Amino acid sequence: MGLSILGLSRFQFAMTTIYHFFFIPVSIGLALAVAIMETMYAVNKKPVYLNMAKFWGKIFLLSFAVGVVTGIIQEFQFGMNWSNYSRFMGDIFGAPLAIEALLAFFMESTFIGVWMFTWDRFKPGVHAIFMWLAWLGSTLSAIWILAANSFMQHPTGFEINKATGHVRLRSFMDVVSNPQLWRAFPHVLFAAVMTGGMIILGMSAFGMLHKRTQQHDGDRVFFTKSIRFGAVVALVGAIFAVYAGDLQTQFIIKDQPMKFAATEAIYEDTKDPAPWAVVSLINEKDKTAKSIEIPYMLSLLSYHKVSGSVKGMNTVDKELHEQYDAKFGKDMNYYLPVNALFWSFRFMALSAAIAGLASILALWFTRKGKNKGIGTDEGADDDTGTLMNYRWLLWIMGACTFTPFIGTTGGWLITELGRYPWIVYGLLTIADGVSPTATVPGLLFTNIVYFLLFLLLGAVMIFYSRRVLYQGPDGEGELPAGKTEKAQRKASAGAAVSDVSGAAAISGKTGAERGVALS
Numbered sequence: 378m379g380l381s382i383l384g385l386s387r388f389q390f391a392m393t394t395i396y397h398f399f400f401i402p403v404s405i406g407l408a409l410a411v412a413i414m415e416t417m418y419a420v421n422k423k424p425v426y427l428n429m430a431k432f433w434g435k436i437f438l439l440s441f442a443v444g445v446v447t448g449i450i451q452e453f454q455f456g457m458n459w460s461n462y463s464r465f466m467g468d469i470f471g472a473p474l475a476i477e478a479l480l481a482f483f484m485e486s487t488f489i490g491v492w493m494f495t496w497d498r499f500k501p502g503v504h505a506i507f508m509w510l511a512w513l514g515s516t517l518s519a520i521w522i523l524a525a526n527s528f529m530q531h532p533t534g535f536e537i538n539k540a541t542g543h544v545r546l547r548s549f550m551d552v553v554s555n556p557q558l559w560r561a562f563p564h565v566l567f568a569a570v571m572t573g574g575m576i577i578l579g580m581s582a583f584g585m586l587h588k589r590t591q592q593h594d595g596d597r598v599f600f601t602k603s604i605r606f607g608a609v610v611a612l613v614g615a616i617f618a619v620y621a622g623d624l625q626t627q628f629i630i631k632d633q634p635m636k637f638a639a640t641e642a643i644y645e646d647t648k649d650p651a652p653w654a655v656v657s658l659i660n661e662k663d664k665t666a667k668s669i670e671i672p673y674m675l676s677l678l679s680y681h682k683v684s685g686s687v688k689g690m691n692t693v694d695k696e697l698h699e700q701y702d703a704k705f706g707k708d709m710n711y712y713l714p715v716n717a718l719f720w721s722f723r724f725m726a727l728s729a730a731i732a733g734l735a736s737i738l739a740l741w742f743t744r745k746g747k748n749k750g751i752g753t754d755e756g757a758d759d760d761t762g763t764l765m766n767y768r769w770l771l772w773i774m775g776a777c778t779f780t781p782f783i784g785t786t787g788g789w790l791i792t793e794l795g796r797y798p799w800i801v802y803g804l805l806t807i808a809d810g811v812s813p814t815a816t817v818p819g820l821l822f823t824n825i826v827y828f829l830l831f832l833l834l835g836a837v838m839i840f841y842s843r844r845v846l847y848q849g850p851d852g853e854g855e856l857p858a859g860k861t862e863k864a865q866r867k868a869s870a871g872a873a874v875s876d877v878s879g880a881a882a883i884s885g886k887t888g889a890e891r892g893v894a895l896s
Contacts, residue, residue, distance in 0.1 A: 385820035400444035406573020419501035462810030477521035485514030563621035572781035574611025579778025612736035636795030651675035728784025
């Protein structure tokens with residue numbers, strides 16, 4: 378199959394949105410974590426919490442800066458590749474996206490700037506409020522973006538303009554009170570909290586592995602407290618993300634049954650009670666699936682009781698043809714990419730389970746008690762627990778830094794691929810939303826350019842995050858073996874660059890880019 382305008386347009390939007398969405402949950406989660414850290418310092422005056430707020434604030438500023446850059450790139454998609462969609466949806470998107478840009482994002486970026494440059498100008502409690510307001514701004518921004526996205530999933534509060542055929546806003550309150558929005562938002566918010574906690578936990582584990590940490594009690598205490606803090610945040614986020622995801626699933630079962638059936642690889646209606654497929658060998662061409670199943674489990678997950686069957690995709694396909702053939706014709710294909718949705722759901726669920734397990738292990742191995750590990754006297758009491766003794770566990774926890782990104786990407790794929798073939802459910806198909814002026818050579822060129830740019834931005838993010846980590850909480854730590862004194866001075870300069878990059882991001886504009894997916 379050759380390259381097509383539709384395929385390249387979808388790939389480009391998927392690439393830009395997935396990459397942008399790497400940084401949004403990080404920014405929301407870390408902003409909340411830093412706000413809590415600084416509040417704890419304001420309450421108990423322990424310097425370690427001030428150091429934690431400043432240290433993890435640097436990582437937050439890096440993620441915010443890269444998120445703004447990737448968001449601006451994503452915003453270009455609406456005019457470049459999806460102008461028909463923009464014309465169709467403009468009247469609906471105008472209000473929530475204007476509020477997001479002019480109120481929520483400006484609030485977020487303004488208070489980030491105030492927070493960055495006023496450490497010595499306000500009392501700790503007042504200064505902590507600035508980060509709370511920045512977090513509130515980012516959370517409000519997520520609400521308005523999800524309001525726009527939720528309309529694409531479950532259109533409400535509109536009417537069709539008979540002159541243009543486009544949707545027209547009839548009730549702003551109906552758009553804001555969309556039931557899809559208030560089921561998606563808690564799930565996204567707590568997933569972001571989990572992500573922020575796992576970033577702190579995982580990077581702290583890498584920090585514990587560094588030679589300087591093993592030789593300095595202060596660094597060891599700092600990273601141990603960071604691990605415990607991150608573990609609590611991640612555990613709370615994971616628990617509530619699962620609960621919110623369950624509420625969202627209950628809505629999807631009724632509102633988008635094809636999406637739900639695809640996540641469970643169900644082609645034919647299940648028996649009652651319905652079994653849950655742990656793994657499945659799926660043949661999308663023949664529309665069959667061979668699965669290893671757990672009896673009763675799907676009924677329990679779907680209806681919270683050990684009875685009830687689930688509609689299969691074949692049944693839902695017939696219902697959709699009956700509903701939409703008069704408008705869109707009989708040739709519409711309502712079957713979804715089942716393999717992608719089935720495994721995306723399981724990787725998403727697995728990422729939450731890993732976050733929960735890693736958090737529990739971290740809390741257990743950092744509990745107060747006897748520690749005979751490296752850098753302590755034999756049998757001495759140590760607040761750092763015994764985690765330092767288990768380098769293999771630290772490596773595993775460090776690797777867990779990346780698991781939330783797998784989970785959030787899986788959730789995005791389920792949300793957007795599960796809407797196929799609609800770009801606005803039941804109103805506009807994906808094929809009808811593509812720009813009429815887009816060309817294959819132009820799309821191929823921009824796909825390559827964006828891909829290389831994202832690689833560069835990712836490398837910059839990893840490079841400076843690693844540099845901040847090696848410098849330690851005081852910003853004066855040693856770099857890895859082999860680094861010269863000159864390189865050390867460059868590393869110190871890099872920390873300043875990290876702060877400046879966050880300041881520069883404040884002048885950016887995210888606009889309509891966050892989380893609104895077209896694929």
